[in-house]
Amino acid sequence: MKQIYLDYAATTPIDETVAQKMQQYLTLDGMFGNPASNTHTYGWQAQEAVDQARLQVAxxxxxxxxxxxxxxxATESDNLAIKGVAYAYAQKGKHIITSSIEHKAVIDxxxxLETQGFEVTYLKPDHLGQISVDQVKSALRDDxxxxxxxxxxxxxxxxxPLTEIGKIAKAHKILFHVDAAQGVGKIDIDVKAMGIDLLSISGHKIYGPKGVGALYVRRKPKVRLVPLIHGGGHEHGFRSGTLPTHQIVGLGQACEMMQQNQIKFLAKMKSLREQFLAVVQQLDAxxxxxxxxNCYPGIINITFEGVDGEALVAFLHDMAISMGSACNSASVEPSFVLANIGLNRSQAHASLRFSFGQxxxxxxxxxxxQKIVESVSKLRALSPQWGV
Structure with a gap:
């Protein structure tokens, strides 16, 4: 029996229309050329495809x-944005503000950079993972x-509150970066209206291919970046390396698909969450x-008190779910995100993330x-604390 997939926050399957589009740029009878080859049709076709994808992402x-x-x-995009800005503006200041529950690509x-002489303020969230505008204001320094x-x-x-943070950043002439790997195509994001200077995008979170993403870098006023990868000067000199045309085409197609379907998609996520919680909330504790x-409704994180998360996952063997971020799945330590919102060790170990998708x-x-309710009830019945 195939598992029910409820781990869309970890990755998504490639949409069939995206996969079909990508296949046109792989083989000899397709448009497989190098976009940097500007002396023949193969290169021109590839460059045209990249330009179209760039427009779709933009x-x-x-x-x-x-x-x-x-x-x-998005991991590379986060690295390029944060390190690139830090090194480019080091003479102006060496202080960075972020939160303590960012993705590891930002945290790490x-x-x-802290080992390189930079200082970082990690804002602590409330019990629901929220960061306030006042916290950001209070953390501002001259540097x-x-x-x-x-x-x-x-x-x-x-x-x-991206728009409000963007206003604060602009008022103080500070650059604002957003890791939008889980946001693009799912919630409204407008880099101009929100005052965002740099924004990270991931292909495989929006039904595109793994191994490709993008970084938005504002041109006016120009944001300076020190590149991480040097070579042929590709991507305006910010990121050298031969462009993977088929992956870029897939990212562009995925962005276009998500934009066209966003309203319907978001409504579906809300409906699925309501149906899910209507049953699960029958459980006590x-x-x-x-x-x-104040969330994206396709992700729901729940602590089942008195239950070991790993044991619960074993009971729920017919569904694919997560005990936390996919990047931390090899760790036996509880999620640092859950620890930072105030859950104790046993509560963190009793928490599962469910994420819905297309x-x-x-x-x-x-x-x-229904299976969760039954499994939690059985596990609690076996526990000395909960058993009758």
Whole structure:
């Protein structure tokens, strides 16, 4: 029996239309050329495809196509944005503001910069993972050069006040970076309206291919970056390396698809979450760690008190779910995100993340929710604390 997939926050399957588009740029009878080859048709066709994808990516965030830099994914985009700004503006200041529950691609990058003489303020969230505008204001210093706050938290689904933070950054002439790997195509993101200077995008979170992403870098006023990868001067000199045309085409197609379907998609996520919670909330002693009125509804994080998360996952063997971020799945330590919102060790170990997506059905969530209620009840019955 095939598992019910409820781990869309970890990765998504490539949409069939995206896969079909990508296949046109792989083989001899297709458009397989190098976009940098400007002396023949193969190269021209590839360059045209890249230009079209750049426009598709730019459109979904309301930017200029010239502001889109293709990368290997959001992790590289985060590294390029944060390190690139830090090194380029080091003479102005060496202070960075972020939150303590960002994706590891941001947390670890900031940690590395601390070893290089930079200072980082990690804002602590409330019990629902929320960061306030006042917290950002209070952390500002004369030497602050960058604020980096994500669009949607990958473990909780929490959304952040990007527009308000963008205004603060602009007023103080500080650059504002957003890790939008979980946000693009799912919530409204407008880099101009929100005052965002740099924004990271991931292909495989929006039904595109793995191994490709993008970084939006504002042109006016120009944002300076020190590149991480040197070579042939590709991507305006920000990111050298032969462009993977088929992956870039897939990213562009995925962005266009998500933009066209966003309203319908978001409505579906809300409906699925309501149906899921209507059943799961029959259980006593559960903590919903996601702020239901300030979040992306496709992610829901729940603590089932008195239950070991690994044991619960074993009971739920017919569904694919997560105990936290996919980047931390090899760790036996509880999620640092859940620890930072105040859960103790046993509560963190009793928490699961459920994430819905394009192919999730009502039957999927109803079956999953009922199975969760049954499994939690059985495990609690076996526990000395909960058993009768």
């Amino acid at each position: 459109t979904i965030i309301n930017s200029d196509p010239r502001e889109i830099i293709f990368t290997s994914g 990058t900031c940690g590395f 602050t050069v960058l604020i980096s706050i994500m669009a949607v938290n990958n473990e909780l689904g929490t959304c952040y 559960i903590i919903i760690n996601t702020p239901l009125d 192919y999730t059905t009502q039957e999927n969530v109803q079956h999953a929710a």
